[in-house]
Amino acid sequence: MELLTASSATFSPLPSNFPSFTFKATISKSWKSHPGIVEARLQGFLLRTRTTISKRLGICCNSVGPFKEEFLFQHFCQLNKGFSSQCGLISIRYRSSLLKVRSCSDRIRQCVSVLFVQLVFTAMLVTSTTIALSETPSLALSEENRLFLEAWRTIDRAYVDKTFNGQSWFRYRENALRNEPMNTREETYMAIRKMLATLDDPFTRFLEPEKFNSLRSGTQGALTGVGLSIGYPTASDGSSAGLVVISSMPGGPANRAGILSGDVILAxxxxxxxxxxxxxxxxRLQGPEGSPVELTVRSGAEIRHLALTREKVSLNPVKSRLCVVPGPGKSSPRIGYIKLTSFNQNASGAVREAIDTLRSNSVNAFVLDLRDNSGGLFPEGIEIAKIWLDKGVIVYICDSRGVRDIYDTDGTDALAASEPLAVLVNKGTASASEILAGALKDNKRAVLFGEPTYGKG
Incomplete structure (x- = not known):
């Protein structure tokens, strides 16, 4: 419902022969929303007033003479003044009011335009300042800072858990660059190790150049040590203390001392x-040939203290032999047995040589023994899989965004893709060995025998 306001306005004194009268207008409180209604009512009032006055003065209502225009203009202004002063709530100034509204609207638009330009300029200034500030630290990064950032970016791209163990990875980077000392290479290595420790992931590790070279030496044919392959304990080991023996190299110092897969090195x-x-x-296990090393080993419930002597251990990855299974008549199965102990740089070539030698002895089938094989070079595992497969996918490499790489084969490198194949695995089968065993099983190329593997591949 509209609230109506009645106001009266009296014209200023007119000539003596001009009768006085009172003007009453009913205006809606929401007149701003309906200017057309106010204008129409006002025009109607003026028309009726003009007609009445014209009749009283004996002037034709259609007259267009100067007296009429002057009269109407003069008394309309008087009406406007009186009405404005007495009402006190609203002010109506017909055409001049409309002009003022338009003028005010123009000024508002100009002000808004100026304000908008100022805001855009300010935003551009702030943005450019922010970019300049953000670029300043990168320009001031030291070589040690850049090394740290390279490690950070590697994890950011490839790590499968994009929650990064429930922390803001970007915030960690900023805090580390601001707070961690990185004045020397050792301090930078420490900062990287500290960063990786926040992931609480035993299989994500940083190797300094010396340790990386030590790892590579273990895949290049020979090393000086005790012949052990070790890993972190898993849930199936029943203990989180110590390091687990994945495999013990046949004929090595540790193997001769009776250390077996599944034993735990406590010290x-x-x-x-x-x-x-x-x-x-x-x-610590490696060292000069002939030097001693003492191990504390738990085998089941028994704890043993062993003194071993380091030796140069040959890493010949393949041993093979012909096995003839006794049977009736002359049709005894001839099995080619291949023991693959590691995936070093000679592994795939050695497997090919073993297959050729066994085939020359007319073998009917093959057994590939991957027990206690703790892995090694990933590319060698792929090459060995191609020896046994005529086609198929070997492995998918995935990250948090999905499949990143696919390693497959079309059979070009296949050497033994037709003979029956059995693969032997145990809890010492890990890493590249698990990838190879899984590829042969999934492509229905081999049947697996043994026990659950280590669970790293």
Whole structure:
């Protein structure tokens, strides 16, 4: 419902022969929303007033003479003034009011335009300042900072858990660059190790150049040590303390001392392995040929203290032999047995040589023994899979966004894709060995026998 306001306005004195009268207008409180209604009512009033006055003065209502225009203009202004002063709530100034509204609207538009330009300029200034400030630190980064950022970006791109163990990875980078000392290479390595430790992932590790070279030496044919392959304990091991023996190299010092897959190394030279990384442990196990090393080993419920002597261990990855299974008549199956102990740089070539030798002895089938094979070079595992497969996918490499790479084969490198094949695995089968065994099984090329594998591949 509209609230109506009645106001009266009296014209200023007119000539004596001009009768006085009172003007009453009913205006809606929401007149701004309906200017057309106000204008129409006002025009109607003026028309009726003009007609009445014209009749009283004996002037034709259609007259267009100067007297009429002057009269109407003069008294309309008087009406406008009186009405404005007495009403006190609203002010109506017909055409001049419309002009003022238009003028005010123009000024508002100009002000808004100026304000908009100022806001855009300010935003551009702030943005350019922010960019300049954000670029300043990158320009001032030291070589040590850039090394740290390279490690950070590697994890950011490839790490499968994009929550990064429930932390803001970008905020960690900024805080580390601001707070972690990186004045020397060792301090930078420490900052990288500290960053990776926040992921709480034993299989994501940083290798300094010396340790990386040590790892490579273990895949190049020979090393000096005790012949052990070690890893972190898993849930199936029943203990989180110490380091687990994945495999013990046949004929090596550890193997001769009776250390087997599944045993736990509790200490190396009286240093506990509870919080020791596997690469620190590998470095302690290796050393000059003939030097001693003491191990504390738990085998089941028994704890043993063993003194071993380091030797140069040959890493010949393949051993093979012909096995003839006794049977009736002359149709005894001839099985080619291939033991693959590691995936070093000679592994795929050695497997090919073994297959050629066994085929010359007319074998009917093959057994590939991957027990206690702790892995090694990933590319060698792919090449060995191609030897046995005529086609198919070997492995998918995935990250948090999905499949990144696909390693497959079209059969070009196949050497033994037709004979029956059995693969032997155990809990010491890990890493590249698990990839190979899984590829042969999934492509229905081989049947697997043994026990659950280590679970790293």
């Amino acid at each position: 190396i030279d009286d240093t506990s392995t509870e919080s020791m990384g596997i690469y620190d442990a590998a470095e």
